[in-house]
Amino acid sequence: FTLIVSKLADTGPDDMRGVMTLHDVTTQRRVEQTRADFVANASHEIRTPLTTLLGFIETLQGPARDDAAARDKFLGIMREQAERMRRLVVDLLSLSRIEQREHEIPTDKVILDEVVGRTAAALQQIAAAKNTTLTLDLDGKAVILGDGDELAQLVQNLIDNAIKYGRTGGQVKVRLSQTGQGIVLSVTDDGEGIAREHLPRLTERFYRVDPARSRSAGGTGLGLAIVKHIVSRHRGRLTIDSEVGKGTTFTILFPKG
Ligand code: ADP
Numbered sequence: 001f002t003l004i005v006s007k008l009a010d011t012g013p014d015d016m017r018g019v020m021t022l023h024d025v026t027t028q029r030r031v032e033q034t035r036a037d038f039v040a041n042a043s044h045e046i047r048t049p050l051t052t053l054l055g056f057i058e059t060l061q062g063p064a065r066d067d068a069a070a071r072d073k074f075l076g077i078m079r080e081q082a083e084r085m086r087r088l089v090v091d092l093l094s095l096s097r098i099e100q101r102e103h104e105i106p107t108d109k110v111i112l113d114e115v116v117g118r119t120a121a122a123l124q125q126i127a128a129a130k131n132t133t134l135t136l137d138l139d140g141k142a143v144i145l146g147d148g149d150e151l152a153q154l155v156q157n158l159i160d161n162a163i164k165y166g167r168t169g170g171q172v173k174v175r176l177s178q179t180g181q182g183i184v185l186s187v188t189d190d191g192e193g194i195a196r197e198h199l200p201r202l203t204e205r206f207y208r209v210d211p212a213r214s215r216s217a218g219g220t221g222l223g224l225a226i227v228k229h230i231v232s233r234h235r236g237r238l239t240i241d242s243e244v245g246k247g248t249t250f251t252i253l254f255p256k257g
Helices: 002-011 017-061 068-100 112-129 148-164 196-201 211-216 223-233
Strands: 108-111 133-137 143-146 171-179 182-189 237-243 247-255
Touching: 017 068, 068 223, 108 112, 108 148, 112 133, 112 148, 112 171, 112 182, 143 148, 148 171, 148 182, 148 223, 148 247, 196 237, 223 237
Parallel strands: 133 171
Antiparallel strands: 108 143, 171 182, 182 247, 237 247
16 A cells, blocks of 8 residues: 555656556455455354354264263254255355356346246245245246346245245235336345345345344345346346335346347
8 A cells, every 4th residue: 555655646646547556456455355254254154053063063972972862952953054054055156156157148048937937936835834925926928138047046045035034924926027128027025124224235245134033044145145146147237125114125127138
């Protein structure tokens, strides 16, 4: 930083190069800082379940060696923790794969109605377990050029969140429609909603409104970061409308042509 400041002093007021360098370095620093934060966060997220697992293994090898009831209980917890790590690694891999392809334009002809139908069918059981009614309002001919697997993941992450943060016995609605601007996909729930101050940071990796709630619901904190990248690769626009106590709507506009 000191070096850049002295360079600025040398260049004089009419020369923008110093200013440009300062800007570039600031951006680069920010990118580096974000990357460092990400690695620190990811390591922490993996270390926590790992520490729990090791603790239970030690107990099972020591004090609880001959306690059958404790063994069953501990194995259940260990399985949950291992599942949590698996979900995290799966999401980390998805994120890195999507990022690697960020600048390739996806060109498969994808029938969004089918993607939404299939994904919603696969999530019906999870919805039923929470007594949530999942309804679809499809367009019938929503076709875009895209990546079918990524779009399925996008729909899955949004519906999954709507169920997870929705009311028990609530409603989740998925809609597809066409407007002059393009194809609109929306997922609406009537759950707890999100306070305004959280909205700008919601798609950041590992950002959670209520970390304990997210973790106990099996969240990795990466779902919306993955959604954001998929939307951007499809040149779409994501909007989040939410009212605390009323519910949330995630809307994506996929532009025409
Ligand atoms: P997580 O794995 O924690 O669900 P996401 O990236 O999918 O991670 O979401 C980030 C955070 O955004 C969640 O922890 C939750 O606080 C909030 N969130 C996401 N979807 C909803 C929703 N439909 N209603 C309320 N809050 C939500």
